[in-house]
Amino acid sequence: ALDVRAKTINMEMKIAAAKALAELAREDVPDEVANAYQGARPRFGRDYIIPAPFDPRLIAIVPPAVARAAMDSGVARHPIVDMNVYRAELSARRDPIAGLMHTIYDRVRRDPKRVVFAEGEEEQVIRAALSFVAQGLGRAILVGREERVAQMAKSAGLELGDQIEVHNAKLSSRNGVYAQFLFERLQRKGYLFRDCQRLINTDRNHFAAAMVAQGDADAMVTGVTRNFSNALEDVRHVVDQKPGHRLIGVSLVLAHGRIVVVADTAITEMPEAADLADIAIEAAGVARRIGLEPRVAMLAFSTFGYPPGERTARVHDAVRALDARRVDFEYEGEMAADVALNRHAMAAYPFSRLSDTANVLVMPAFHSASISTKMLQELGGATVLGPLIVGLDKPIQIVQLGATDADIVNMAALAAFGVGG
Structure with missing residues (x-):
């Protein structure tokens, strides 16, 4: 009113x-x-x-x-x-994440996708699949035993409807094709055909990823019942890294009315200078895909040489590597987080090449990235979305263990949107 x-x-x-x-x-x-x-x-x-x-x-x-x-x-x-x-x-x-997701949801509605939900027997996954369909984002495919999915839906008071497909990995007419595809990928890595057949028949991540790899689905989401690293290992058996790209994890931090992209929060534990440069390029691409003009800060515990240290030297070398590559976005470093995010702190360094505060933060190591984003979420009142997988050849995302139905829908939409490139 x-x-x-x-x-x-x-x-x-x-x-x-x-x-x-x-x-x-x-x-x-x-x-x-x-x-x-x-x-x-x-x-x-x-x-x-x-x-x-x-x-x-x-x-x-x-x-x-x-x-x-x-x-x-x-x-x-x-x-x-x-x-x-x-x-x-x-x-x-x-919910600060709603503003960001509104734009992404609108884009997905214009080009609806078939998203496979690997853990289709879990109640929150079924709810997420129904919500995905109800919001006009596309078709949902649940991987699971039909009777188990139906029983779970009934006990939860849910109607699956004709927009939800259920695929039983063991009984699928496509599992022979998927097993052969997986065998061709893994036969020189110690796997026999029967090993690949068993993975397709019994492991939903392998089956769901094979659906995407073979064009029977457009995107995939998993992670509710398995930790991130294990789920990613399953997926990488089936899907390659995108040619010319680096595989990284990116988290989106929403706090005080602004969005900051943080990388690498999931993949590279101790990156060297060249790795950091690659991570910066991938993270800048994510920023552009969600509507930001990237301003990248290469973070360290020091700012422009003080105090010195081994990790600082690697970050400094990463900036020089970006200079050599002549990238098309703003970047600067090495710098501390407060300098990167605070205009008043940045004013003490008038030579900085950033035109404003950074909206992409490249962390010097995986552990600092993971620790800082989790602390922000728990203590700082920030909303953190991710880690998002960037650099896979197919749109696949992994939610956090025990994610809610809303988290799963958001990640499914991000997978369908192609936030990972």
């Missing part, structure tokens, strides 16, 4: 709010609501007739309905031109 500068609260606006609440109450609730109920997921019925007050979808559902009613009934003095943009703005008020 305030956003449209309504002159009054009329009956039409009240009815619109009531209808929006009634429709939302009938929908499957996300993990955030279930967590607030100590894990008991409420369902529409005599004990649950209106949404919980902490349902994160409320802010994007009820206000637009009220605003539309105010406009239609003639009491709005400041009509909203684009309701889709308004919904995105509302979501971003509560």
Whole structure:
């Protein structure tokens, strides 16, 4: 009502709010609501007739309905031109990642993809697949035993519908093709054909990745039941690194109204100077794909030579390597994180080649990248998305162990979007 500068609260606006609440109450609730109920997921019925007050979808559902009613009934003095943009703005008020994802979701809706969810028997994965389809992002493929998936969906009160495919790896008519494909890749790495057949039949990551590699799906998401490094090892049995690119992990940090790309947060443990230069180039590409003009800071514990150290020398050499490559983005280093992110701190170095604060941070080592992003998330109030895999030849992403349905949908959308290149 305030956003449209309504002159009054009329009956039409009240009815619109009531209808929006009634429709939302009938929908499957996300993990955030279930967590607030100590894990008991409420369902529409005599004990649950209106949404919980902490349902994160409320802010994007009820206000637009009220605003539309105010406009239609003639009491709005400041009509909203684009309701889709308004919904995105509302979501971003509560969740900073929503603003970024709105643009990505819109792009994916224009070119829907077939995304395979490798751990298709898990409840939150089934919910994520249904949400992916309901939001018009494409088709969802669940890998699992049909009866087990159906049983899990029924116990959760979910209807799979015809937009959800279920593929049983062991019974698939394509597993012979996938096994032969995998054998051709691994036969000189100690694997027999029967080993590859067993991996395709029994390991969902290998089966799902083979679907993508063979063109039976466009993208893949996994990681709910297996840690990141193990899932990545499975995927790399099936999918190559993209020619001419480096495989890295990138995290997106959203804090204080800005987005910062942090790399490498998952792959290269102790990069040398040439590695750091490659990482900077890949991370800058991610920044551009999400709509940022990259300003890359090569981070170290020192700033422009003080205090000196072995890792600092490698970062300095990485900057020289970027000089030699004549890349088409701003970069500077070596510098401490506060100098890279704070205009006042940066002002002490007027020779810096960065035109503003950095939006891409290249860390000197994997451990510093991983530690700092996790600390930001837990102590600093930042929202961290990732690590995202960048540099694979196929769009595959890995969520964190035990991810929520919302996390899985976001990662599936990022995979379909092709954020990894």
